[in-house]
Amino acid sequence: MPRVLFVSYVFPPMVAGGAIRTGQLARFLPACGWDVTVLTVECATGAAIDHAAVEALPESVRVARAWGPNQLVSMRGRAQARHGVAGWLRRRAIGAAKMLAVPDRQITWYPMAVRRGKELLAAETHDAILASYGPATSALVAARLATISGLPFVLDFRDLWSDLPLDVFASDWHRRRASRYEARCVAQAARVTCVSDRMAEHLTTRHNLTSNPAVAIPNGFDPGQLLPSGAGRRAEDAAGHEDRTVGSGDAPPLRIVYAGAVHRFQFVETFLAALRTGLEANDFQRQDIEVTFVGNLSPETPARFGLGGIVRCEPFVPHSEVAALLAAADVLLLIEQPGYWSEFSYSAKTFDYAVTGKPVLALVEADGNSAGLLRELGTGIIMPPNDEGAILTALVELLARPRPEPQAVDTTVSPLKRFDRRRLTAEMATVLAAAVDATRQESP
Helix, strand or coil: CCCCEEEEECCCCCCCCCHHHHHHHHHHHHCCCCCEEEEEEHHHHHHHHEEEEEEECCCEEEEEEEECCHHHEEEEEEEECCHHHHHHHHHHHHHHHHHHHHHHHHHHHHHHHHHHHHHHHHHHCEEEEEEEECCCCHHHHHHHHHHCCCEEEEEEEECCCCCCCCCCCCCCCHHHHHHHHHHHHHHCCCCCECCCHHHHHHHHHHCCCCCCCCCCCCCECHHCCCCCCCCCHHHHHHHCCCCCCCCCCCCCCCCEEEECCCCCCCCCCHHHHHHHHHHHHCCCCHHEEEEEEEEEECCCHHHHCCCCCCEEEECCCCHHHHHHHCCCEEEEEEECCHHHHHHHHCHHHHHHHCCCCCEEEECCCCCCCHHHHHHCCCEEEEECCCCCCHHHHHHHHHHHHHCCCHHHHHCCCHHHHEEEEEHHHHHHHHHHHHHHHHHHHCCC
16 A cells, blocks of 8 residues: 655643544544554653553554754643733743744754655655654744645645744744745645645635645545444433423533543633632522633633532543543533634534534534534524623523433434544545555656
């Protein structure tokens, strides 16, 4: 079989939304006719670890790790201070790193990664190179190795790069530098892939790829990790409580679960403020509702709203255990930043939520990708993420009506059929094969 060198700084056992995409691409590509060698970073000892995602890889997938200095201080996936002196110091350290490191903080990995990549290419025949952006350093490493080897290079965008409409660059100069790096990598790439149709259109126009347009390969779900919905447990819990009276304490609390990382661009605090307002107005009582954030949210955040007894913050669970976690919930919570994510992507957790058939309290833009999918499935309760009053109204309505039951979901038909990770990986395999064929035809 042909072999691809897959360059991705973000890869299991690292805990990150992008690690799910990269890990499952490596996991399913062998079944699609491609052997895989992964070039990634050594995982930091201070970061959260998902060993199960590595153990799920086929034996034929070879993972090579190159050390990077950033891993000495990385706390990815762990709860981190956002307020007070510790939060201030953390923000200053990140700001300094963004100012000094170009194109990103992972650039210190570049020399070790290129050296390790050259060793891998010399030791075994490879037919193509695939890079997962971001960070940008992954793309630069892959582009350098493609130049050295002459192999076709496929660039997969998990996010926009230099024109990402978020405050991620230290200055306009840094953004202009990123634009030059991006243009160089895209010009060298034999093919460009990304996570949504809208992003594919944008990249095609931005880089004039009309003769070879970017291909959308969205995130999705792993059909091998689907578990029963847990409806039986809820039926037992609710026995004798079909007529729930808010504040009566005669029924178990409504269990709301958020699974995944919380980023600074999300309106998590608006949701927490709505909870606090509902308590202060006696719209519901503390025993009526239980919210669990599983991931990196620090307990200090809900504590600032006086919600320590209602909102629990727990460390991440391996992605292989997410389905069981969601099965124990009554309602799933989704929060997206308005604008960019709604237009250009899907929140990765949207798919884990969608296949449960559970009601999803989706604090997202009404015309965004995630809202559209949940609306098509009939499981979304769509509310603006920055509207505290609308969120409170949704919470009160969820508490007042009978305990919601999951809907039957058939993942083999539209709309979910499109998002089966195995099917999506087969699309990536086709892109890799096309890149190899095009390079051979161009060779003299």
